[in-house]
Amino acid sequence: MADEKKEAAPEVIKNCAGCKKPVKRSRRYFRDGKYYCNYNCWRSAKPSKEAAAAPAEA
Secondary structure (H helix, E strand, O other), rough: OOOOOOOOOOOOOOOOOOOOOEOOOOOOEEEEEEOOOOOOHHHHHHOOOHHOOOOOOO
């Protein structure tokens, strides 16, 4: 029992990347590895140049 390793818990998103408010709702906005609390914060955050420059593969 003591030899068993504990599994890492999934990452918990605590704060909005735009306004730093706590993200409580199940409906979250995601861009470039960051979560936002609402559409306004998500829209105001500009996508990174790396993500915008990457061509979409079909």
